Amino acid sequence: MPLRLTIAIDGPAGSGKSTVARRVAAMLGYVYLDSGAMYRAVALKALERKVPLENEDQLEILARETHIELKPPAPEQEAAGMTNRVFLDGREVTREIRTDEVAQAASRLATIGSVRHVLVAEQQKAGAGGGIVMEGRDIGTVVFPNAELKIFLEASAVTRAQRRWMEHQEKGEKVTVAKVMEEVRERDKRDRERKVSPLVRAKDAVLVDNTAMGIEETARLIVLLAREREKTSA
Numbered sequence: 009m010p011l012r013l014t015i016a017i018d019g020p021a022g023s024g025k026s027t028v029a030r031r032v033a034a035m036l037g038y039v040y041l042d043s044g045a046m047y048r049a050v051a052l053k054a055l056e057r058k059v060p061l062e063n064e065d066q067l068e069i070l071a072r073e074t075h076i077e078l079k080p081p082a083p084e085q086e087a088a089g090m091t092n093r094v095f096l097d098g099r100e101v102t103r104e105i106r107t108d109e110v111a112q113a114a115s116r117l118a119t120i121g122s123v124r125h126v127l128v129a130e131q132q133k134a135g136a137g138g139g140i141v142m143e144g145r146d147i148g149t150v151v152f153p154n155a156e157l158k159i160f161l162e163a164s165a166v167t168r169a170q171r172r173w174m175e176h177q178e179k180g181e182k183v184t185v186a187k188v189m190e191e192v193r194e195r196d197k198r199d200r201e202r203k204v205s206p207l208v209r210a211k212d213a214v215l216v217d218n219t220a221m222g223i224e225e226t227a228r229l230i231v232l233l234a235r236e237r238e239k240t241s242a
């Protein structure tokens with residue numbers, strides 16, 4: 009029986025993390041967890057309750073009082089591009105958390121150490137025992153520093169903005185590529201420059217630039233690396 013690995017996939021917005029990570033998990037028969045969805049769920053709750061995004065104490069309490077569940081999508085939902093179903097205090101918010109407003113709020117809330125502390129503990133609990141592909145910004149550096157396989161997924165800023173723009177098009181949302189580019193740049197800057205757990209490549213992470221690669225190709229490459237690690241870590 010091969011060892012069931014912990015696979016950490018980190019990278020900026022639009023690098024294809026969610027789709028790739030979900031595909032890798034399906035190929036290996038592992039659990040997939042989208043840690044960004046947890047930050048987004050707490051951000052949605054803060055926006056709904058009108059908790060100011062500067063109020064660190066109130067946001068920490070909010071995070072502590074929040075119950076987030078991530079579940080795999082049904083096959084037809086997955087075929088339509090859904091990667092995780094997200095439940096916030098028992099209410100499904102899978103679509104609500106995918107707006108630009110929630111993305112920006114999540115990125116701001118993610119700069120608060122005490123909020124991260126609460127969510128990181130949940131992520132570590134969910135991933136204990138291995139057989140998991142977890143994606144985010146600090147999985148290989150903070151959440152699972154001992155993960156057997158770490159991937160840092162990159163793509164050019166233009167490619168990432170174009171991918172985000174396509175997602176908007178598919179949802180019938182009218183927005184210019186320039187606007188999406190600005191949104192991606194702003195979020196990247198905040199995620200990379202924040203003091204607590206910034207988005208950085210772990211020293212032992214494999215850098216995969218998928219600017220010129222499709223989802224399937226990227227996923228296959230990671231699965232190949234995982235198969236190797238399964239053998240050497242056993």
Ligand code: DC
Pocket residue numbers: 021043044045047048111114115118143144145146147195199
């Ligand atoms: O991956 P995403 O775009 O759904 O993440 C939303 C925001 O949450 C992102 O801008 C930064 C934050 N995040 C984080 O700080 N750490 C993680 N592990 C995952 C997401």
